Amino acid sequence: MHRELIQLDINGERRELAVPPQKVLLDVLREDLGLTGSKRGCDDSSCGACAVLADGVPILACVAIASCYQETRIITVEGLAVAGEPTPIQTAYGEAGGSQCGFCTPGFMIAIHALLQHNPNPSDEEIRETLSSNLCRCTGYMQIYESVRLAMRRMEARSAQPAAVR
Amino acid sequence: MSAYSIIGRPLPMTDSPAKVSGLGRYADDISVPGMLVGKILHSPVPHARIKKIDSSKAEGLPEVKAVATGRDAQRPYGILPIGHDENALATDKVRYIGDNVAAVAATTEEAAERALELIEVEYEPLTAWFDPLEAMKAEEDWIHEGRPHNIEKEYHHEFGNLEEGFSQAAFVQEERFYAAEVNHAAMEPHSTLAIWQPDARLTVYSSTQVPYYLHRTISDVLEMPMSEVRVIKPMVGGGFGGKSEVIPLEIIAPILAKKAKRPVKITYTREEVFYAHRGRPITLVDLKVGLTREGKISAVAARVVQDGGAYCGYGPVTVLYSGALLGAIYDIRNLKFDGYRVLTNKPACGAMRGHGTVNVRFAFESMLDMLAAAAALDPAEVRRRNLLQAPCVTVNGLRVTSYGLPECIEKVVERSGWLEKKGKLPYGRGIGIACSHYVSGAANPIIRSNMPHTTVNMKIDRDAGVTIFTGASEIGQGSDTMQVQIAAEVLGVRPERIKLVAADTDLTPVDLGSYSSRVTFMAGNACLEAAKNMRAQIFEAVAKKFGCIPDELESRDDAVFYRYKPAQRIAFDEAVRCAIDFHGTLVARGTYAPPDESRGGQHKGAGVGPSPSYSYAAQTAEVSVDPETGEVTIHRVVAAHDCGKALNPVTVDGQVIGSVYMGLGQAMQEEMLWHEGRLMNPSLLEYRIPTTLETPQIDSIIVESEDPEGPFGAKEAGEGSLAAAIPAVANAISDAVGVRITSLPLTPEKILEAIREKQKQDREKNAATRSEKRGAR
Ligand code: FES
């Protein structure tokens, strides 16, 4: 089968690999790079479980042709933690019940991370709107909202603290 | 302060770090060297005899390492001992579009797909049956030879005296209700990795709620001793019943692995998930209920027909639940039930959250509102007047040990502002109430035996870490965390000290699985017993050291201390070492089997319905209906759930809210659309589960009735709240615009049609009254 050499920037690491030209990013991540955090939940880009960040913007890796993302910084759920420290939403999620089975969680992590980066203080309606592209069959979403609000409160408290005690 | 240090605390789920970091492994995330991709050829026709399969061309492809057909595994199987009617790959007939005909294992997915195209199958079509009522009339071409007229099973139960009951009624209502078919739509598509090992053993990782049934079935169908098959359940991305029986890929992957002598992974596409199905069947409920002038239910007669699809699956259990659980919620003395499970040429239905009870509850709670209106009673009050006097045994032999329903009703009435709202909101806005319930595990196992339903082992070694070995299956509901909390509470240690090995048939003791909401009650009780046995060994050693008796000791916060002088204490690590000096590595075991008194009556089918304990739920839904379009907006659902005791309130809230959410999906928008056996919406784009935008505010209220036999008083929380959500909305719509919708889902089309019909009738009535008045003048 014909393959072509591509270079990707994934979670801050430069990766070079040979893939069929039409291979989607999700399959490259999962099959070629062993980054199985991003999930496949559907056949028609309707669930959001595969979301990753491309230059800070959430995209659906299941429909993104990998070779088109060579000039882009890709962050997957595995790359969200900074130096092994979970992000505020990752900690809040456990405490407020944001995950049940967890299969949708990587997609939500990406969506919420992008939301809070772009707007650290979204309204309930903005949270709801933004997360409408991710499906969760377990939680009924209430505890996901709760997790986001908890993370927001913590981020706010942290930024109000003098740097020394951060 | 609570008497407990860990129980009742909102501990994050133990596997939460694995989930939020993306490092947790679900079945499809696991790969091993040399692994092949498996793909399945599905039937394009709904009902046909297979005349010939020629797979020689597929076998000729160099990338193809194995091709399997029905010839490779001829032993039939099925989840129920009375329903072994499936083959993982068809042997002589196909019975639905999507039925499994052949499978290939190849080095790449593209090669596997190409190989499928090269398999030639010749079919001889048979009459196909799509409508359950038509299927029941069939005189020939029955779907299964041993099932005349395509009736899988029928049951006829009568308790008390129907005639007398109806004669006492001041109001009798009769109605037909319809519920469309729905699918679990768990976010994780099914996936199975079967690893053929050089020592001719088989290891299988699978997305399953029932690893031990899978273990047994693989051994049976592949004719291998169970001791040479190992099943491991990795993380599972949701089940809701869709992974609670053996799904074809779980047998096909092992068949291919055995043939190719290589590891084979099969992962379903979302379309395949819909066709594998096992969801909630199309259900027709003919319901007749009598109410006395005082608002007491005097008699109930229900006829339930379920469109079961092409195989037995859990079918007889589903239909029996729909009858039996009419009994365990209200005080009903005269009860008749006729249930039919019918075969049709569509994918098999099965267990789905609220198994068997949901569609009947929709009918019953709708009808209670209709009767309340007839009797000019408040719907909440009608429900209050029909409460059970627990503890009790119902007319159909169900033992109710704890009953928080009265408190659930009070709580939702209060929180929702029911008294100010019911019947008082402006036209177009309304509020509805409904109740529901569910078992905390089935008192009788699927395969009758006297074995415990679950066993939990525990080990402590010199590192003073506690390891729990449990067969119970974490599928997102909190099974692992629940057991860690129970063990930590009893041993008086930090939860971090506890490790848990779960659902691996080589390592962990048998547990029947995560279905019928059995895990907290059953595995929880077994874990409780194991922990107590473990603690006894530790206390015995410490008592010797302190010169007291074990009963005088307590453990908390990682220490064991003398109860009457807590300063006399010893760190848990040291206590453990004392005990190990006596016994060597500490091991303990706990088991659970439901008590005999909970196992139900003697009539045919009495095995289904009995449970050691029942959960209860009440809900209100507040809605707006646009009378011009029929569109419904749900503003808020208030859900109270009696879970006995909330071992972890965040998890309980999550289960309740998740159940309500799933109920609302079925109420408002979910429906599998069939055309001659073909599913018209086999994707998440077309089969629309609610997004954040369609999901209203859902408030959960925990009610704790402290069950006398539950672990720390706990009972089920994961299913009982689903059923109430649907009739609560239907009743709210009726309150808003005065129309009664008896068919699910409650679509704008149906509502609009009903509104127009009502307007027409109202106009005619008004015209009649006007002309009467004129006539009288
Ligand atoms: S896998 Fe569902 S949107 Fe990408």
Ligand code: FES
């Ligand atoms: S937690 Fe299971 S799908 Fe969201």
